[in-house]
Amino acid sequence: MTRKLKHGQYRPLVLVAFLLSLWQVGQAQEAQGASPSTPSGGAVTLLQNVRIFDGKSTTLSGPRNILVRGNKIERISANPIATDRSATTVIIDGGGRTLMPGLIDNHWHAMLIRVTPAESLGDAGYNNLLAGAEATDTLMRGFTTVRDVGGPVFGLKRAIDEGVVPGPRIYPSGAVITVTSGHGDFRQLTDLPRAIGGPLARMEQLGGAMVADSPDEVRVRAREQLMQGASQIKLTAGGGVSSPFSPVDVSTFTEAELRAAVEAAENWGTYVTVHAFTPAAIQRAIAAGVKVIEHGMLMDEATAQLMAKKGIWLSMQPLPEGLRLGFPEGSVQRAKADEVWPGITRTYELAKKHKLKTAWGTDVLFSRVLAQQQGAILASLTRWYTPAEALIMATSTNAELLVLSGKRNPYPGKLGVVEEGALADLLVVDGDPIANIKLIEDPAKNFVLIMKDGKIYKNTLGR
Numbered sequence: 001m002t003r004k005l006k007h008g009q010y011r012p013l014v015l016v017a018f019l020l021s022l023w024q025v026g027q028a029q030e031a032q033g034a035s036p037s038t039p040s041g042g043a044v045t046l047l048q049n050v051r052i053f054d055g056k057s058t059t060l061s062g063p064r065n066i067l068v069r070g071n072k073i074e075r076i077s078a079n080p081i082a083t084d085r086s087a088t089t090v091i092i093d094g095g096g097r098t099l100m101p102g103l104i105d106n107h108w109h110a111m112l113i114r115v116t117p118a119e120s121l122g123d124a125g126y127n128n129l130l131a132g133a134e135a136t137d138t139l140m141r142g143f144t145t146v147r148d149v150g151g152p153v154f155g156l157k158r159a160i161d162e163g164v165v166p167g168p169r170i171y172p173s174g175a176v177i178t179v180t181s182g183h184g185d186f187r188q189l190t191d192l193p194r195a196i197g198g199p200l201a202r203m204e205q206l207g208g209a210m211v212a213d214s215p216d217e218v219r220v221r222a223r224e225q226l227m228q229g230a231s232q233i234k235l236t237a238g239g240g241v242s243s244p245f246s247p248v249d250v251s252t253f254t255e256a257e258l259r260a261a262v263e264a265a266e267n268w269g270t271y272v273t274v275h276a277f278t279p280a281a282i283q284r285a286i287a288a289g290v291k292v293i294e295h296g297m298l299m300d301e302a303t304a305q306l307m308a309k310k311g312i313w314l315s316m317q318p319l320p321e322g323l324r325l326g327f328p329e330g331s332v333q334r335a336k337a338d339e340v341w342p343g344i345t346r347t348y349e350l351a352k353k354h355k356l357k358t359a360w361g362t363d364v365l366f367s368r369v370l371a372q373q374q375g376a377i378l379a380s381l382t383r384w385y386t387p388a389e390a391l392i393m394a395t396s397t398n399a400e401l402l403v404l405s406g407k408r409n410p411y412p413g414k415l416g417v418v419e420e421g422a423l424a425d426l427l428v429v430d431g432d433p434i435a436n437i438k439l440i441e442d443p444a445k446n447f448v449l450i451m452k453d454g455k456i457y458k459n460t461l462g463r
């Protein structure tokens, strides 16, 4: 009894130590300028003399003033906007610089950037702290929203939304659902055979990926993600490059299994997106009711036609060479990458030819260095698109895809545009990114103001 009491007495101390460490993390971030510097609620910011890229138009507006109240854009005007000029109103002179919507990365894995594949199966506490630090960097690169297509990201999302750690808005999928041997099944051969109804593999316990080999299993796993707050459900419909036992040519889930996920998601008011490269995998997914295809790099003309006809989204990534070269020469993964990479140009050409609804993302995995090139990967779209088209894709077009989450949209309100009534996720760029898209490759230098949800996370313009 006495021992028990004594033990209990330490608990407050442990809690204080923990809170103190969080406070110290917060202090460090403030030093970097990552903590919001305006109070929430009724905060008012007046940005004067900016030229606006609104997320839709291919040209900048003339000089404008813009008033942000709370988390929304209240007014945009060419004339001066009257404010009460009280101490709580932050007035910033944009000096003729460019104001644009915060960037959106529609294929991100917030939990899988700084860790190695082995570490991702390790200490969840450590991995969450790493992911929190990376989320702050992501926001400071000007990415105010990410669509997370696989990983145990619910805790990170909650911490960001609660203001514990600065980071982007996260549209979480939770665990990727895969078949035995499919893309996302990172078990080893020594883990086989799986006892049906037996214990979960480590990746499943952590919520990174779930193996499902029947419509019933798919339903359970999909509903578990929805229960945790998934805004969409992600399955892998075909083989992948980075997973050890899934050749890229294979189709994995049966149509009935895919349809089970689609039914679960649609009953919940949202949608299913699938990882798929080949025409067979893409066409089967579409037949099952899937709304978004991730990658699609090995698609053919007939598949592109089908996607156009049915209004299916293509969520594409201009995968950087560095990612392909990162797979060791002679490895299975490298051979698969060599097969997929030439498909990037082919698929972008098909997407343009058939006017597919095309979203943009990076799919950075296991590399902090590549993550730092998030803006450069966006700028690399100019191999196929004009700078304005690339910027429109990463703002208003990506936001259009996010709307598919319906009532499961965690951030109702307009994203990806600068217009009255839209959510105030805004960047001020020192220069014109339409004339020089390379500006977005160096966000530390060129993004002089970063606002998310009406709160200022960076401001080197002064007030």
Ligand SMILES: [Zn+2]
Pocket: 107, 109, 149, 150, 363
């Ligand atoms: Zn991915």
